[in-house]
Structures are given as C-alpha cells and as structure tokens.
Amino acid sequence: MYTETQIISNSNDELVVNVGPQHPATHGVLHLVITLQGETIKKVEPHLGYIHRSIEKMCESLTYRQFIYASSRMDYLSAHINNHACALAVEKGMQIEVPQRAQYIRVIMDELTRIASHELWWGAMAMDLGAFTPFFYAFREREKITDIMEETCGARLTMNYMVPGGVMTDIHPDFQKKVKEFIELFKSKIDEYDELVTGNIIFQNRTKGVGYLSKADAISYGCTGAVARGSGVSCDIRKLYPYDIYDKVVFDEILETEGDSFARYMVRMREMRESVKIIEQLIDNIPEGEHQAKTKAVLKLPKGDFYTRVETARGELGVYIVSEGATTPYRIKFRSPGFSNLSALDQMARGGKIGDLMATMGTLDLVIPDIDR
Amino acid sequence: MYSLHAITDSIQNWLSVRFSPLWVLIIESLIVIVLAIALFAVLGLVLVWLERKVAAHMQIRLGPNRLGPAGIFQTSADTLKLILKEGLTPDGADKLLFNFAPFIVMIVAMLALAPIAFANGFQIWDVNIGVLYVSAVSSLSVIGILIAGWASNNKYSLLGAMRSGAQIVSYELSAGLSILTIVVLTGSLQISDIVHAQQNGWWLFKGHIPVIIAFVIFLIAATAETNRAPFDLAEAESELTAGFHTEYSGMKFALFFLAEYINIFIVCAIGATLFLGGWMPFHIGDWTQFNHVMDYIPSSIWFFGKTFFLIFLIMWFRWTFPRLRVDQLLTLEWKYLLPISLFNLLLVTVIAIMNWHF
Numbered sequence: 001m002y003t004e005t006q007i008i009s010n011s012n013d014e015l016v017v018n019v020g021p022q023h024p025a026t027h028g029v030l031h032l033v034i035t036l037q038g039e040t041i042k043k044v045e046p047h048l049g050y051i052h053r054s055i056e057k058m059c060e061s062l063t064y065r066q067f068i069y070a071s072s073r074m075d076y077l078s079a080h081i082n083n084h085a086c087a088l089a090v091e092k093g094m095q096i097e098v099p100q101r102a103q104y105i106r107v108i109m110d111e112l113t114r115i116a117s118h119e120l121w122w123g124a125m126a127m128d129l130g131a132f133t134p135f136f137y138a139f140r141e142r143e144k145i146t147d148i149m150e151e152t153c154g155a156r157l158t159m160n161y162m163v164p165g166g167v168m169t170d171i172h173p174d175f176q177k178k179v180k181e182f183i184e185l186f187k188s189k190i191d192e193y194d195e196l197v198t199g200n201i202i203f204q205n206r207t208k209g210v211g212y213l214s215k216a217d218a219i220s221y222g223c224t225g226a227v228a229r230g231s232g233v234s235c236d237i238r239k240l241y242p243y244d245i246y247d248k249v250v251f252d253e254i255l256e257t258e259g260d261s262f263a264r265y266m267v268r269m270r271e272m273r274e275s276v277k278i279i280e281q282l283i284d285n286i287p288e289g290e291h292q293a294k295t296k297a298v299l300k301l302p303k304g305d306f307y308t309r310v311e312t313a314r315g316e317l318g319v320y321i322v323s324e325g326a327t328t329p330y331r332i333k334f335r336s337p338g339f340s341n342l343s344a345l346d347q348m349a350r351g352g353k354i355g356d357l358m359a360t361m362g363t364l365d366l367v368i369p370d371i372d373r
Numbered sequence: 374m375y376s377l378h379a380i381t382d383s384i385q386n387w388l389s390v391r392f393s394p395l396w397v398l399i400i401e402s403l404i405v406i407v408l409a410i411a412l413f414a415v416l417g418l419v420l421v422w423l424e425r426k427v428a429a430h431m432q433i434r435l436g437p438n439r440l441g442p443a444g445i446f447q448t449s450a451d452t453l454k455l456i457l458k459e460g461l462t463p464d465g466a467d468k469l470l471f472n473f474a475p476f477i478v479m480i481v482a483m484l485a486l487a488p489i490a491f492a493n494g495f496q497i498w499d500v501n502i503g504v505l506y507v508s509a510v511s512s513l514s515v516i517g518i519l520i521a522g523w524a525s526n527n528k529y530s531l532l533g534a535m536r537s538g539a540q541i542v543s544y545e546l547s548a549g550l551s552i553l554t555i556v557v558l559t560g561s562l563q564i565s566d567i568v569h570a571q572q573n574g575w576w577l578f579k580g581h582i583p584v585i586i587a588f589v590i591f592l593i594a595a596t597a598e599t600n601r602a603p604f605d606l607a608e609a610e611s612e613l614t615a616g617f618h619t620e621y622s623g624m625k626f627a628l629f630f631l632a633e634y635i636n637i638f639i640v641c642a643i644g645a646t647l648f649l650g651g652w653m654p655f656h657i658g659d660w661t662q663f664n665h666v667m668d669y670i671p672s673s674i675w676f677f678g679k680t681f682f683l684i685f686l687i688m689w690f691r692w693t694f695p696r697l698r699v700d701q702l703l704t705l706e707w708k709y710l711l712p713i714s715l716f717n718l719l720l721v722t723v724i725a726i727m728n729w730h731f
Binding site: 015023025133354 | 428431432433434528529532536602603605606609610611612613614692693694695696697698699700701
C-alpha cells in the first residue's frame with residue numbers, strides 16, 4: 001500500500017493516480033493505482049476487496065440446492081452460466097443423469113446469456129473509448145434477450161433457472177418462436193455493430209497494437225476466455241471439455257493470434273455469431289420429455305471433492321466442492337475468470353498511454369463482483 | 374434584401390440628436406451588452422437542449438420531454454438548479470485562480486462574439502481585422518482551462534488541462550491556415566467584406582477543391598478547439614473523470630459548460646461566415662429570378678440556419694465517433710492536417726493570383 005506522502009509525490013517526476021474505486025471506466029468498484037510519467041503508464045496496481053461479500057464462505061452454510069443461487073451474484077452478467085457450473089458440480093457428485101430436454105434448454109439459455117453479456121461488454125467497451133451511442137444500440141437487442149428470459153423463468157438478469165438435475169420450470173410455449181425471431185433480428189444487428197464500431201478508423205487505431213499480451217504470458221497469467229483466445233491460446237471449455245450437449249453441436253472455437261486489444265475485441269464479436277449458430281442448431285430440436293430429473297428432496301453429496309468447469313462469457317469458471325457427506329458443502333472454491341484476466345492488466349498496460357489502459361481494460365470485460373466474490 | 378441597417382441607423386440618429394457623442398457611445402454599449410448577454414443565455418439554453426435532443430434521437434430514446442413542449446425548458450430548470458447549488462472550492466485549491474478561471478473562459482467566449490455578423494447590417498463591431506481577432510481571442514480560452522486545471526490541485530484536472538493546452542495550441546495552426554485560404558481569396562480580414570465577396574456564390578462552391586479541403590480541415594480543427602468528441606481529451610470522462618473541471622460545481626461548472634456551447638456557436642458561425650456565405654442568401658451566378666426569391670428569406674435565418682447546420686454536424690461527430698488517444702491527436706495535426714493545410718494554402722494562393730475561382 002502507498003502511504004499518503006507517496007501518493008502525493010513520488011521520485012522521478014512520477015505521478016501516482018488513483019483510478020477508482022469510483023471511476024467511470026472501472027465499471028464497478030475496482031481500484032487501480034497507476035504510476036504515470038506524463039501520459040505514459042509505468043505501473044498498474046489493482047487493489048481489490050471493495051465488494052468482497054464472502055460468497056465462498058456463505059456457500060458453506062447453504063444447502064446444495066441453495067448455494068447455486070449465491071453464484072448468480074458473482075458474475076451477474078453470465079449468472080445463468082455460473083449456475084450451470086454449480087449445478088454440474090452437484091450432479092457430478094450425486095451422479096444425476098440430466099434429461100436431454102433440460103440439457104438443450106440449459107445450453108440455449110447459456111448461449112443467450114453469452115450474447116447478452118457480450119452485447120453489454122460491446123456497449124461498455126465503446127463507452128470506454130468515448131463513443132456513447134453503441135451502448136444504447138447494444139441494450140436495444142439485449143432487452144429482447146432479457147424479455148425472453150423473463151417470460152420463461154420470471155427473472156431477467158439473475159435468472160436462478162438452474163437446479164441440480166435440470167431446469168426449474170419448463171420453457172414458455174412461445175420460447176422457440178421468440179428465440180427464432182430474436183436470432184433473425186440479431187443477425188442483421190450484429191452487422192450494424194460492425195459498421196458502427198469495428199470498421200471505424202479511430203476505433204481501430206485505438207485498439208490495434210495496444211495492450212499486447214503474448215501467448216506465453218497469457219498462459220502464465222492463467223488467462224482464459226476471450227483474453228487468452230485473443231492471444232492464440234486454445235482454451236474454450238465448451239470444445240476441450242464438453243459438458244451437457246456441447247459435444248453434439250457444431251461450432252468453431254474463435255482464435256485470434258495478434259494478442260492486442262483489437263484481437264480480443266474480434267474474438268468476442270465473432271463469438272456472438274458462433275452463439276447464434278449454436279442456438280440455431282438446437283432451437284428446433286428440443287426433445288420432448290422431462291425438464292428435470294427426479295432427485296431426492298435433500299441432497300447429500302458423498303464424501304470427496306468435485307471439480308467442474310464451464311465456459312462463461314468471461315472465460316473459464318471452475319467450481320471446486322469439498323464434501324464431508326453433509327447437506328452443506330465443507331468448502332467451496334470458485335475459480336473466477338476475471339481475477340486471472342485482471343492480473344495480466346499491468347503487463348498489457350505498461351508503456352501505453354492512459355487512454356490505452358481504458359481501452360485494454362474494456363477488452364478484459366471485467367465484472368468486479370466476479371473478481372472479489 | 375432585408376437589412377437591419379435602417380433600425381440601427383435610426384437608433385444612432387435618435388441618440389446623437391439628444392446626447393453628446395460620449396453618452397451615445399455609452400448607451401449603445403449598454404444596449405449591445407444587454408443584447409449579447411441575452412443572446413448568450415438563450416444560445417446556451419437552446420444548444421444544450423439541442424444537444425440532448427440530437428443525442429437522444431441518435432440513441433433511440435426521447436431525451437428531455439417533461440418540462441414544456443418537447444422539454445424545451447429543461448435546460449432552464451437545470452441552470453436554475455446549478456445557480457442555487459453551492460460553488461464548492463476544494464481545500465488544497467488556489468482559491469483566487471480557481472474562482473477566476475471560469476470567468477476567463479466565459480469572457481473569452483463573449484469577446485469572440487464581437488465581430489460576428491448575425492444578419493445584414495447587424496454586427497457589433499465590424500473591425501478591419503475581424504477574422505484575425507476571432508482566432509486570436511478564441512485561443513485565449515486555453516489559459517482559462519490551464520488555470521482551472523492547475524488551480525484545482527487535482528491530478529485528473531492537471532492532466533486534462535495539459536492535454537487541452539497541447540491540443541488547442543496545435544489545432545489553432547490548421548484552423549488559422551484554413552481561415553487564411555478564405556482571406557487570400559477575399560483579400561480582406563474584415564467579416565463584412567468576406568460576406569459581401571460571396572454575393573454571387575459561397576466560397577465553398579466558388580473556390581474549387583482546395584476550399585472544400587480547407588472547409589473539412591476547419592471543421593476538424595473547430596471540433597478539436599472546442600474540446601468536443603472525438604477530440605474531447607481534456608475532459609475524457611472514461612479516463613480523467615471530468616478532466617479540467619472535475620472539481621468545479623454549481624454555477625462555476627455551469628460557466629465552463631456554457632462557454633463550451635458558446636464556443637461551438639462561435640466556431641460554427643465563423644465557419645458559416647467564411648465558407649457558407651454568412652448571412653448571404655444562396656445565390657447562383659446569373660439566375661436573377663432564383664436569387665431574387667432567395668433574397669426574400671431574411672438574412673438572420675440564413676445565418677442561423679447555416680450555423681446550426683454546422684453545429685448539428687459537430688454534434689453528430691460527438692455521438693458517432695470514439696475518442697482519439699492523445700498522441701494520435703497530435704499526430705493527426707502535425708503529420709497530416711498541418712502539411713495538407715500548408716500545401717492547400719499554396720494552391721489557393723495560386724488560384725487567387727491566377728483568378729481561377731468563379
């Protein structure tokens with residue numbers, strides 16, 4: 001930590017600026033202590049803990065049905081996918097066979113969540129670079145997704161739709177129609193996004209060659225998700241360790257090799273199109289049957305430890321449960337993607353300008369409650 | 374053509390019959406001051422409202438729509454709120470300079486209004502170095518911004534002020550050079566001469582491609598000089614929270630805010646005067662019938678129409694483009710705009726000497 005005198009003045013004409021915990025670019029309560037020489041960044045030091053809610057500790061006193069919902073409050077933008085990871089862990093421990101219909105619904109919802117999350121990221125990233133309008137365009141389409149979710153499970157953001165053994169309720173009768181309508185709309189809108197931002201010369205100048213992260217660094221920092229795939233590291237859990245029905249759908253793992261902000265941006269933009277592809281394959285083929293497996297009223301995981309991982313919108317989320325055979329977990333550890341991705345920020349931002357730091361942070365797609373938990 | 378000369382002359386005559394010349398000057402100055410301040414207040418309110426409306430329609434929302442028809446009184450209410458708010462001075466700030474800076478910015482914006490011709494025969498001060506005066510005075514506002522940033526004793530403010538300094542000083546060059554192209558073509562710095570030279574067509578159409586290039590460069594430089602997006606690095610909210618006015622609140626903040634909009638109006642008015650003929654109606658060479666019809670539209674409507682068109686362009690930029698980085702901003706000016714402007718000026722000089730323009 002810096003003492004007060006150090007914060008005010010530093011040797012070598014360096015200026016220490018506290019970005020956050022309340023700052024428009026940190027999208028939450030992230031606190032960055034940046035050391036500047038003029039406009040050039042010498043060091044970035046993230047300080048965490050402003051939104052620490054002890055979710056892991058809280059989970060120890062919640063039953064296996066309840067703790068899933070605590071995970072919605074970590075990465076709230078892909079809450080459904082977090083729930084998915086927790087449900088998978090419990091199912092692994094209990095050896096529950098999830099009905100096909102539930103698996104289809106889960107994956108469709110996963111991909112809808114991914115699109116919604118990426119859309120919000122797209123708008124927020126453009127806003128970090130000083131363009132306001134994309135934010136509203138992104139929210140226009142995101143609204144359609146949240147409407148679909150609301151219709152099926154009653155909630156828009158933290159849906160809590162996932163239960164061990166399937167999904168809580170069956171889908172709404174209009175679900176397939178609405179999703180297909182959205183997919184048709186979204187395909188034209190994503191081209192509009194590309195026109196508005198991706199092709200913009202100022203945007204490309206701001207992101208190309210900025211925030212470089214080499215493949216080796218991406219691996220050694222433990223980056224996952226679009227951050228690692230932007231540096232050419234193949235790490236898509238959906239491809240490498242398929243869960244539910246991801247092994248049955250055809251989609252590409254998006255890889256870019258440049259390792260700069262623009263590569264990370266392009267990974268997410270292309271991922272949205274891949275998500276559309278996945279949903280298109282599944283939406284017409286949802287099998288009939290149960291949406292939830294028959295499970296006992298009180299779940300007791302056998303003694304042992306269980307680890308599952310899923311690909312959230314931000315990267316790899318790992319759930320590690322240590323069970324003593326009781327109704328509540330003995331210990332739970334979440335491996336959140338944002339934490340590892342944030343640790344690479346210093347490496348990426350050094351030597352750049354203040355504006356570059358914001359652009360780079362935008363491409364990391366940080367959700368602070370996910371980092372602090 | 375409508376002319377306001379009759380009104381201004383009759384006031385002048387009426388006063389000079391009754392008072393000594395000194396009193397005539399004082400009374401006329403008072404009238405001008407009242408009019409200028411009234412224009413300021415109205416312009417500030419209208420432009421802020423317009424910006425919010427333009428932004429709203431580009432962003433598929435409605436914008437202010439509660440207070441008065443289409444929310445036209447929203448900005449008045451906001452201004453009232455800002456006046457009633459406490460103007461906080463931070464502890465570590467240089468109190469004198471901190472409180473003085475908003476006034477410098479505002480005074481500069483007011484001074485630059487003097488030589489602008491609002492309508493036929495309606496101009497506060499038709500000085501023979503009009504264009505030079507405006508570009509000289511408007512670049513003074515950087516002093517206000519630098520003082521504000523330094524006196525706030527805030528690192529964000531300081532960084533914002535330094536950026537603003539580098540930016541305004543740099544872009545002043547290409548703005549000046551693109552203004553010079555018109556001065557070369559007209560042969561005068563006086564605003565009324567420049568407007569009259571466009572009687573048979575605006576310079577944008579008469580001056581071939583070089584003037585169009587100069588116009589584009591002027592628009593870019595004007596956007597940069599008024600610290601507007603995509604060149605709003607001085608306040609870059611995602612980087613420096615609010616840049617040089619981070620610490621300002623209440624009416625002191627409102628003065629910066631208002632000055633920004635007045636500056637936009639001034640640069641757009643200058644652009645409209647130089648390139649789009651000021652209050653001069655749209656005339657095409659020998660089409661006397663057409664020109665006659667155009668003359669029926671009052672000159673003030675021509676002037677404000679053109680100015681607001683340019684203002685709309687500048688607002689359009691803001692709500693479309695991302696922001697540049699500070700080194701890219703300076704690269705754009707020194708490596709691209711300045712050489713192009715210099716070469717362009719040469720071309721225009723050749724055109725002017727050879728009399729190739731229409």
